[in-house]
Amino acid sequence: MKIARQNNTLLASTLILLLGIVYAVTAVAQDQSGPSVSDNVQDLKQRVIELNRDLFILEEELLFPANTQVAVFLSMDVGEFFQLDAVNLKIDGKEVSNYLYTEKQVDALFRGGIQRLHIGNVRSGEHEITAFFTGRGPQGRDYRRAVSHTFTKGGDIKYLELQIRDSIQLHQPALTVKEWQ
Amino acid sequence: MASVLRQLAVLVCALSCAALSAAADKKDPPSAANALGYGVMLYEYFQRNHFEALREYSIAEKRQELYGHGSYPKLLEGGISLAFGMDRKAESVFDELLNGSYSEGVQNQAWFYLGKIAYQRSNYERSREVLGEIGPALPNKLQNEYRSLVSQLALRYEDFNHAEAAFERIEANSPFKPYTTFNIGAAYQKRFIRSRYAGAENNDWYPATLKLDEAAELALRFDRAGATGEQGDDEFKSLADRALLAAGYALLQGERYDAAIDRFKRVRLQGPYAAQAMLGYGWAEVEQERFTEALTPWEHLIDQSLISPAVQEAYVGIPYVYEKLGAKSKALSGFEFAADKYQQELRSIENAVQNLRSANMIDLFVVEQDQGFVDWVAAHDNLVLNPQSPYLTELLAGHEFQAALTDLRDLYALQQNLESWQRKVATFQFALESRHAAREAVRVGDKQQLLEQIDSLQAVRSDAYERLSLIESNSDAVSLLPREKQRTARKSQALASDARALIAAQGGDPQGSGMQDLVNKAQWAEFLAGVALWDAHEEYSKNAWQIRKDLQIIDDMLEQMEQRKNNIEHILSEQLDVKRYTERITEASKKLEDTLAANQQGIDIAQQALSDLAIAKLSQHYRSIQAHLAQTRLAITRLYDINAAELDSAMESGAENVNEVAP
Known part of the structure; x- marks a missing residue:
């Protein structure tokens, strides 16, 4: 009799264990109380995002005023002929950025993201930008190519976009520099 | 919430x-x-x-x-x-x-x-x-x-x-297919368990098993197809394990023991559900009175940490099986061993609670703080936990705790972000002052210098144009000759002119004394002047073109300087509102300070909440161990009672025998 009772007790705890297994996937906590740590964290996140935005804009206005600012972006369209490893960027022969890409970053570019590669100051007048791309080209071979572009810096911010595109006809990546107005 | x-x-x-x-x-x-x-x-x-x-x-x-x-x-x-x-x-x-x-x-x-x-x-x-x-x-x-x-x-x-x-x-x-069917199976199972507790008749274990089997099959199909989910490469294997485990328990409740064993055996041994599967496997054997077979999985279980409820139960299950097998002595020592283990575990929990009360939660759980924000959706199972707290790591690896920990980590990441801005903002005022100083330098230095250069160049240009215009209108080819040739031509003309004047002053008789020599010199000077004039006319076009070209260069330089002047004036015309920027910097600094303070307060609250949650979890675990310990102590007492009764009986029986043989 005692053993039978013990067996029942043990099985009952097994059932509790089983409930745990089932609830692990489907249950959602029933906590319906008012403002919580999470609400507080959400408020703080929003506050910090807005503050970051304002500080970013203030920083740009102070350190990179429009009449000297040049901002360089990198984008990739399709990118099947080129697996990007690194970009070395020079303005007027002076290196301003040397960037190594992670797989995640390349994937983000491949999916349509645009990287803000460099932001700096130049005097008004003519300048030359040169970008050296290294990575894997068609058939997985080592690939290194450069693209140069001359631009005139005026009173407004100069936006330049380094574009990596696929040239279907040539079965090669095509590298270009686009000036944004 | x-x-x-x-x-x-x-x-x-x-x-x-x-x-x-x-x-x-x-x-x-x-x-x-x-x-x-x-x-x-x-x-x-x-x-x-x-x-x-x-x-x-x-x-x-x-x-x-x-x-x-x-x-x-x-x-x-x-x-x-x-x-x-x-x-x-x-x-x-x-x-x-x-x-x-x-x-x-x-x-x-x-x-x-x-x-x-x-x-x-x-x-x-x-x-x-x-x-x-x-x-x-x-x-x-x-x-x-x-x-x-x-x-x-x-x-x-x-x-x-x-x-x-x-x-x-x-x-x-x-991928929603296996998850949804799992959830339907799990819902049937929950209803079955509730009915069972309420004492009502219910056969939901059967549809539960069907749906859970289907979920396992679908999940394995996804896994074989190479599908990976947000929770890692093993996501579908893990789902299959969970479905098989739940199906095993459903079959156990439905008294389909062999089928239950089949499901439990298919759960991966290296997966997170292995302990529960082994426990269920043992119970399925016990239910069929195959006690020895039940020992195999359970003895394997007791090598693992007591944090797992399955392991806790196995500790008491093993002596229970020995008792069923009639090995009362082994059962007794098994229960005593379990009681010792439970007591040790209770002490560990007490220590863990003490640590939680005194420690910084983030230090206790998170080793790497420089990873920035956590992927809130996907990272709950991936947080880095301090290896020095394995006890907590295992116990608190559940979703609820991990989510609270993620919040705390996010708050620390916010703090790092704010502190980094605070360092930057401290340099903003300096940047503003430098920019202002540079503008002033341009205003009083560069611009003034440039204006003077432009004025001077413009004067040179005007003069050159005037001269060229005069030369062209007078057809003065000599003036366009290089300086040396010009001097020679002009000197020859002057000499010829002087010689002719002298000849005229002496009566103009070329036969006069010394006159022939003067005439010769005059003729030579005229010849030289004529050659120079010839050369000047010969080179007139070329020289005039060269001068125009030089003037064009001066014009280009002037244009560039004008452009530069305009740029400078453009820069200077855009007001650098130092006062307004200073206000913005001050305002940003204040906001940063306030937000950092609010964030610190948030961290304190989150730490407390996390600590409370951890302690609540540990207390729950404590109570569970206490229940097992009480159960075990009862069993020990019961076995001692049985032993004592048997001993009494044996002694009585022995006494009777003694009586029988005694003289």
Whole structure:
């Protein structure tokens, strides 16, 4: 009799264990109380995002005023002929950025993201930008190519976009520099 | 509420949306971002840098760089907010999309996400109401998730027919398929267990088993096809294990012991459900009175940590089996061993609670603090836990605790971000003053110098033009000759002229004394002057062209200098409002300070909440061990009672025998 009772007790705890297994996937906590740590964290996140935005804009206005600012972006369209490893960027022969890409970053570019590669100051007048791309080209071979572009810096911010595109006809990546107005 | 939202993200997103949307994203062709700001936001979003993506969104929105992408930016803002654990923000974004200015498809998506948020908050009525607003134009990529959600909701109301119907409409290649069927099976099982406790007749264990078997089969099919989810490469293997485990227990309750054993044996030994499977395996053997067979899995279990409820139960299960096998002595020592273990475990828990009360939670659990923000949806199982606290690591690795820990980590990441800005802002005033000084230098130095240079060059230019014009009008070719030749020509002319004057002064008789020599010199000088004039006319065009070319160079230089002057004037004309910038810097510093203080307060609250949660979990574990210990002590007492009774009986029997043989 005692053993039978013990067996029942043990099985009952097994059932509790089983409930745990089932609830692990489907249950959602029933906590319906008012403002919580999470609400507080959400408020703080929003506050910090807005503050970051304002500080970013203030920083740009102070350190990179429009009449000297040049901002360089990198984008990739399709990118099947080129697996990007690194970009070395020079303005007027002076290196301003040397960037190594992670797989995640390349994937983000491949999916349509645009990287803000460099932001700096130049005097008004003519300048030359040169970008050296290294990575894997068609058939997985080592690939290194450069693209140069001359631009005139005026009173407004100069936006330049380094574009990596696929040239279907040539079965090669095509590298270009686009000036944004 | 905190746990609700986190569990929501873990459940709904991890089970469904994140896995599916990520998979869908991968397959979609890359889209060209028409505006740089939007593209930069996408770059962060695709890397799951949610904080950075929201920051970039906010910047792009303020700079009006989100044009040309329709409603996508807004939908993305909502989605990223949800993924970053900001469901209230997400809700307001989706509400905004319902203001009537967006297409039906977009509004349907907004309704869908609002329904999902309500579900995540356990507000099932609201969720049902909101999902009911969705029309036929819901995008295909959300259809399967929507059906899964509808099925989940139906299960909340035990409407199995509706849940099944929604499940049937989920496409076979959708990862929602195995999860949804698992959830239906689990719902049957829950109903069965509740009925069993209530003493009611119920056979739901059977449909539960069917659905759970189906879930395991589907999950393994996905795994074989190489599908990976947001929770890692083993996601579908893990789901299959969970389904097999639940099916095993359902069959155990349905008294289908061999079938239950079959399911338990198929659970991976290296997976997280192995301990529960081994426990169930043992019970299935016990139920068939195959006691020796039950010992194998349970003895394997007691090598593991007592944190697992399955292991706790195995400690008491083993001596129970020995007792059933009639090995009372072994049973007694087994119960005593279990009691010792339970007592040790209780002391460990007491120590752990002490540590929790005195330690900084983040130090206790998180080793690496420099990883930035946590992927709120996907990272709950991946947080780095301090290896020096394995006890806590294992016990507190559940979703609820992990979600609270993620919140705390996010707060620390916010703190790092704010501190980094604080260091930068300290240099802003210096940058402003430097810029102001540079502008002043341009104003008083560069500009003045440039103006003087321009004036001087303009004077040179005017003079040169005047001279050229005069030379051309007088046909004065000699003036265009190089300086040396010019001097020779002019000197020859002067000499000839002087000689002719002398000859004239002496009466003009060439035969006179010394006159012949003077005439010869005059003729030679005239010859030289004539040659020079000839050369000058010969080179006139070339020399005139060269001078014009030089003048053109001067003009170009002047133009460049004028342009530079204009640029300088443009720069100087744009007012550098030092006062306004100083105000903005001061305001930013103040906001940073206030936000850091609020964040620190948030950290303190989150630490306390996490500590309370951990202590509550440990207390729960403590009570469970205490219950096992009490059970074990009862068993020990009972066995001693039996032994004592048997000894008495034996002694009585012995005495009788002695009596019998005694003389």
